Amino acid sequence: MESNKKESGFKVRGCLVVLVFFLFLAAVAGFFGARTPDLAEVYQEKQAVKKKEAVIPASLVLTGEGQQATNKFSLPEGLVVFEASHSGKQKFAVRLLNDQGDEIELIVDKMGEFSGSKAVKIPVPGDYLLNIDADGKWRIEAK
Numbered sequence: 001m002e003s004n005k006k007e008s009g010f011k012v013r014g015c016l017v018v019l020v021f022f023l024f025l026a027a028v029a030g031f032f033g034a035r036t037p038d039l040a041e042v043y044q045e046k047q048a049v050k051k052k053e054a055v056i057p058a059s060l061v062l063t064g065e066g067q068q069a070t071n072k073f074s075l076p077e078g079l080v081v082f083e084a085s086h087s088g089k090q091k092f093a094v095r096l097l098n099d100q101g102d103e104i105e106l107i108v109d110k111m112g113e114f115s116g117s118k119a120v121k122i123p124v125p126g127d128y129l130l131n132i133d134a135d136g137k138w139r140i141e142a143k
Contacts, residue, residue, distance in 0.1 A: 060142040066134055072099060072127040073142075081143045082107050083117040088136025096120060099127040 062070050084107065086092035094108040105120045107130075122128075132138060 062130065062140045062142075063138065064132065064134075065137045066132075068132055069097075070130045070132070072129045075122045075125065075128050075142070077122055077125045079119050080122050081117055081119045083141045083143065084108050084114065084138065085116075085140075086110075086112075086114040086134055086136055086138045088112070088134050088138075090135040091133055092136075092138065093133040094138075094140060095131040097129050097131055099129070104128070 060073060062073075064070070082094070082096075084092075084094055086108075089112055092108055092110050092112070092114050093106070095106055096104045098104055104123070105118075107118050107120060108114060108116070110116075113136075130140060132140075
């Protein structure tokens, strides 16, 4: 009869060990976030990626003559290269402003004719504009 008690005790302990093992596995899986995201989460993540991947239109070219502010245009977050040229004889300055009118970067500040480029880090995707100070024709392309 004592051997039956021992066998029953081993069976109960064995079952408890197996049960504890599976509970441990379930806890570890939960700790490491092993779950399936729902469709709403997947959609939100894809939308966030699309916003970050916003790109400059194939060719954002702005032209004009003299002093003026450009219309607003959209830029993605990240590095944008501005290529600028000016055919005047006086000061040529190009400032990048955010949609609130705050200066983000002085892109060009030269005298007379100019042709060159500058890379600018755009802090957040959004609408921007250029404030141009020039006395001649100018052309600016954003890439």
